[in-house]
Amino acid sequence: MKRFAMWILAALALAAGSASGADVTLGAGDVLKISVYGSPDLGLETRVSEAGNITFPLVGAVAIGGLPVSAAEKKIGGLLESGGFIRKAQVNIIVTAMQSQQISVLGQINRPGRYPLEGRRSLMDMLAQAGGFNADGGDMVSLIRKRNGVTTKDTIDIVEMVRNGDFTRDFDLAGNDVIYVERAPRFYIYGEVQRPGAFRLERSMTVLQALSVGGGLTPRGTERGMRIKRRDAAGVLQVLDAKHDDVVQVDDVVYVKESLF
Structure with missing residues (x-):
């Protein structure tokens, strides 16, 4: 199981490395650093309001909430051009703090x-x-x-x-x-075992495997007459005879008896 856990971590790392670099969508609370090529006086750092707006020099309020960064850049540039302030405005937006998403x-x-x-x-x-x-x-x-x-x-x-x-x-x-x-789901084992306590329940774990997880029998323990205490769907406690190949379920309590001989 440890080797498989390492496999899972490797798969997660691969997934992170292959994530798409798609355009970020802007929203309320995002902090933006905006610059306009050739016009340093128009540069500013601002936060998107709850209404999804920012206030930009010369053009005033601009609704950019819900827009990808590239679309917001084009929108601000278009407003600067249509207002006659800048020809062929090149706007760049850097998201310095992503709060909305x-x-x-x-x-x-x-x-x-x-x-x-x-x-x-x-x-x-x-x-x-x-x-x-x-x-x-x-x-x-x-x-x-x-x-x-x-x-x-x-x-x-x-x-x-x-x-x-x-x-x-x-x-x-x-x-x-x-x-x-x-x-992780757990089971419990107590009685005449070396390490009584709560342990991680692996898939399809048998009573014999559970006994091994508990460190095996003490010198006084016996595999005969083991019991499983288990609650049914109604919450009623059942006491079952435990066979070696029985599958242990979530929250089962395995009891190992003391040998009489």
């Missing part, structure tokens, strides 16, 4: 926080940018998005997606999307 990456991630959405980015891109899963990270990621006033939640199995090479659920992101990396 940010993604929240939370949960079991190495560098949780808010990240600017610079150009086109997918789920895998942002996971890579946030440093990948930490030691407690599971295979599942929740993606919460709001589109046209409707909030949706998708659960993506990252490991399965990489194993199959099927990236149809590597969704493109938009501003204010939330990525949440779930904690």
